[in-house]
Amino acid sequence: xxxxxxxxxxxxxxxxxxxxxxxxxxxxxxxxxxxxxxxxxxxxxxxxxxxxxxxxxxxxxxxxxxxxxxxxxxxxxxxxxxxxxxxxxxxxxxxxxxxxxxxxxxxxxxxxxxxxxxxxxxx
Numbered sequence: 547x548x549x550x551x552x553x554x555x556x557x558x559x560x561x562x563x564x565x566x567x568x569x570x571x572x573x574x575x576x577x578x579x580x581x582x583x584x585x586x587x588x589x590x591x592x593x594x595x596x597x598x599x600x601x602x603x604x605x606x607x608x609x610x611x612x613x614x615x616x617x618x619x620x621x622x623x624x625x626x627x628x629x630x631x632x633x634x635x636x637x638x639x640x641x642x643x644x645x646x647x648x649x650x651x652x653x654x655x656x657x658x659x660x661x662x663x664x665x666x667x668x669x
Contacts, residue, residue: 550613550615551574551575551576551578551579552576552578552579552582552613552665552666553613553615554574555572555574555575555579555601556582556611556612556613556666557612557613558570558572559592559603559605559608559611560610560611560612562603562605563605563608567605568604568605569602569603569604569605570602570603570605571600571601571602571603572600572601572603573599573600575596575599575601578649578665579601580596580601581648581649582642582649582665582666583601583603585640585642585649585650585651586608586611586668589640589651589668590606590607591605591606591607591608591611591668592604592605592606592608593606608668609669610667610668610669611666611667611668612666612667612668613665613666614632614641614664614665614666614667617644617663617664617665618663618664619661619662619663620643620661620662620663620664621661622655622656622659622660622661624661625641625643625652625655625656625661626656628641628664629641629652632664632667633667633669634669638669639667639668639669640652640653640667640668640669641664641666641667642664642665642666642667642668643655643660643661643662643663643664643665644662644663644664644665645658645660645661645662646660646662647660649665
């Protein structure tokens with residue numbers, strides 16, 4: 547376990563998926579992690595619920611979810627470069643960007659003409 551709660555939680559999700567488990571419980575969570583899980587839930591990759599100090603996660607149609615380390619700060623013109631770097635195909639998957647308007651998917655950041663820090667990707 548490191549100090550990065552988001553990276554640890556996303557690694558636990560991937561380890562559970564590789565072990566062919568569909569449910570897992572994460573003990574440590576943060577507001578940033580819950581926002582990332584909200585985006586994944588809206589996209590249909592997984593489902594979760596907060597139960598006190600634990601998060602119970604159900605993996606649905608997720609292939610991969612990973613934190614981007616280091617968290618690159620990217621202007622609007624370079625977002626597409628990193629999308630091609632982290633996602634396997636065009637229009638397949640999401641890159642989550644932390645902007646000054648909050649966390650959002652790379653599609654929304656490009657529409658609103660916002661750059662920011664790359665947090666995670668999923669497909």
